[in-house]
Amino acid sequence: MTVTTRRADAQRNIAAILTAAADCLGRDPGASTSEIAKAAGVGRVTLYGHFPSRAELVDAVFVQAIATGEETLGQVDLTGDPRDALSRLIESSWHLVDQYRALLLAAQDALPPGRVHELHAGPMARVERLLERGRSENVFRTDLPTSWLVSVMHNVMHGAASEIQAGRITSDQAAPYITATLLAAFTPPQSE
Amino acid sequence: MTVTTRRADAQRNIAAILTAAADCLGRDPGASTSEIAKAAGVGRVTLYGHFPSRAELVDAVFVQAIATGEETLGQVDLTGDPRDALSRLIESSWHLVDQYRALLLAAQDALPPGRVHELHAGPMARVERLLERGRSENVFRTDLPTSWLVSVMHNVMHGAASEIQAGRITSDQAAPYITATLLAAFTPPQSE
DNA sequence: GGTAACTCGTACACTGGTGTTCGACAAGAG
DNA sequence: CTCTTGTCGAACACCAGTGTACGAGTTACC
Numbered sequence: 001m002t003v004t005t006r007r008a009d010a011q012r013n014i015a016a017i018l019t020a021a022a023d024c025l026g027r028d029p030g031a032s033t034s035e036i037a038k039a040a041g042v043g044r045v046t047l048y049g050h051f052p053s054r055a056e057l058v059d060a061v062f063v064q065a066i067a068t069g070e071e072t073l074g075q076v077d078l079t080g081d082p083r084d085a086l087s088r089l090i091e092s093s094w095h096l097v098d099q100y101r102a103l104l105l106a107a108q109d110a111l112p113p114g115r116v117h118e119l120h121a122g123p124m125a126r127v128e129r130l131l132e133r134g135r136s137e138n139v140f141r142t143d144l145p146t147s148w149l150v151s152v153m154h155n156v157m158h159g160a161a162s163e164i165q166a167g168r169i170t171s172d173q174a175a176p177y178i179t180a181t182l183l184a185a186f187t188p189p190q191s192e
Numbered sequence: 193m194t195v196t197t198r199r200a201d202a203q204r205n206i207a208a209i210l211t212a213a214a215d216c217l218g219r220d221p222g223a224s225t226s227e228i229a230k231a232a233g234v235g236r237v238t239l240y241g242h243f244p245s246r247a248e249l250v251d252a253v254f255v256q257a258i259a260t261g262e263e264t265l266g267q268v269d270l271t272g273d274p275r276d277a278l279s280r281l282i283e284s285s286w287h288l289v290d291q292y293r294a295l296l297l298a299a300q301d302a303l304p305p306g307r308v309h310e311l312h313a314g315p316m317a318r319v320e321r322l323l324e325r326g327r328s329e330n331v332f333r334t335d336l337p338t339s340w341l342v343s344v345m346h347n348v349m350h351g352a353a354s355e356i357q358a359g360r361i362t363s364d365q366a367a368p369y370i371t372a373t374l375l376a377a378f379t380p381p382q383s384e
Numbered sequence: 385g386g387t388a389a390c391t392c393g394t395a396c397a398c399t400g401g402t403g404t405t406c407g408a409c410a411a412g413a414g
Numbered sequence: 415c416t417c418t419t420g421t422c423g424a425a426c427a428c429c430a431g432t433g434t435a436c437g438a439g440t441t442a443c444c
Contacts, residue, residue, distance in 0.1 A: 005413095005419090006419090007411080007412055007413080007418090007419055007420060008411090008412065008413090009410095009411065009412070009419095009420070009421085010412095010419080010420060010421090013420085013421085032400080032401060032402085033401085033402075033403090034401085034402095042421085042422095043421065043422050043423065044403095044422095044423090045404090045405095045421075045422065045423075045424095046420080046421055046422075048402090048403065048404080049420075049421080052403090053402085053403075054401095054402070054403090117358070141376070143372065144369055144372060144373065145361075147355075147360055148355070148361065148369055148373075151351050151352075151354070151355050151360075152348055152351060152373055154351065155347040155348055155350065155351030155354075156344055156347055156348070158347065159343050159344060159346065159347030160343075162343070162347075163339075163340070163343050166309070168339055168343075169337075169339075169340065177336055177340055180335065180336060180381070181336065181340075181344055181377050182377075183381075184333070184376055184377050184378075184379060184381060185373050185374075185376050185377035186376075187376060189372070189376060197389090198389095199388090199389055199390060199441080199442055199443075200441090200442065200443090201389090201390070201391085201440095201441065201442065202389075202390060202391090202442095205390090205391085224430080224431060224432085225431085225432070225433090226430095226431085226432095234391085234392090235391065235392050235393070236392095236393095236433095237391075237392065237393080237394095237434090237435095238390080238391055238392075240432090240433065240434080241390080241391080244433090245432080245433075246431095246432070246433090
């Protein structure tokens with residue numbers, strides 16, 4: 001709130017730039033500042049007036065995406081049977097992953113290394129907590145580190161997004177496929 | 193063999209460029225032709241004398257990588273218990289994935305869309321055949337399409353490569369983690 | 385040892401991006 | 415109504431890369 005003195009049209013433009021950037025970067029991770037400014041109905045100079053560099057713009061968009069994503073995830077009921085809770089969590093996060101796929105790529109090569117992982121910490125923690133609980137209740141396997149299980153979940157979801165983009169599966173099939181795969185992958189191995 | 197008339201030093205240079213390119217692109221997917229030429233101990237002009245464009249160079253490197261990879265994979269014994277065979281296949285392909293990770297990225301944004309998938313068809317078929325056999329023997333699940341299982345395998349391995357790069361797991365741990373994860377993921381679901 | 389094939393460095397034209405500067409102009413706040 | 419804040423377009427400097435042209439020099443081949 002250091003800048004309570006911000007003219008109304010400036011605030012409007014900032015918002016327009018942010019949503020336009022989210023949109024452009026969502027379609028093409030390499031979208032230029034010109035494209036974004038044009039899409040926002042704003043001059044390129046104005047854009048640089050609010051965001052000192054392309055990188056800081058990408059960062060702002062990414063931060064915003066994480067925030068809205070986390071809000072959505074916050075509404076998921078994670079109580080009860082961990083397996084059911086995981087299904088619900090997948091159902092929600094899946095859409096987010098699909099949606100922010102390209103934006104993630106943009107962030108990965110515009111932002112300093114580690115920054116992306118740093119901003120992911122919040123949502124990650126939510127998943128970790130659920131997995132930990134499932135492990136302590138012997139519903140999820142404990143022979144592999146939790147961080148690995150999180151990574152697997154992450155990668156399977158991103159893989160599903162790729163498969164959709166390549167037209168090999170449809171958007172509807174994704175969630176059930178992911179759920180079926182991960183529940184099996186996370187089940188404790190039988191000591192035959 | 194249209195070009196039996198190729199001077200010896202030219203052949204040497206082509207080979208040097210190819211291996212240098214594999215090396216550079218393996219470290220930085222965006223490596224420039226200058227970097228590659230320098231690494232090959234060759235002028236940039238010479239490089240363009242053999243490869244009409246950066247894209248064609250990347251393509252050549254990628255083709256070569258696939259070929260050597262396929263050769264390695266061809267030596268894996270895929271007979272016997274499909275689960276054991278899968279373990280062996282993972283053990284081998286895992287190293288390849290880790291090694292060619294960055295090169296894959298380079299290929300993905302230098303080559304026309306679909307080209308990468310096209311060149312991947314060979315190795316993919318090998319995996320598919322094994323999975324199909326496992327499915328027909330009721331060792332692998334049949335409630336999900338084979339192509340999806342292949343994709344999962346692919347993504348889990350790439351994810352492991354990321355985890356190593358981020359320093360969250362070591363190279364030694366990767367193969368057992370991947371194997372444990374995929375065997376569980378591919379096991380037919382119990383109709384509890 | 386002659387010749388064709390090849391290589392080299394430098395220089396050039398071109399592209400497509402980033403970030404800045406300028407001065408004229410509009411729009412909001414008090 | 416005024417004055418500050420913000421916006422606009424066009425121009426500029428800059429950078430990093432790609433691909434080409436040239437001419438001199440070198441290397442393999444026969």
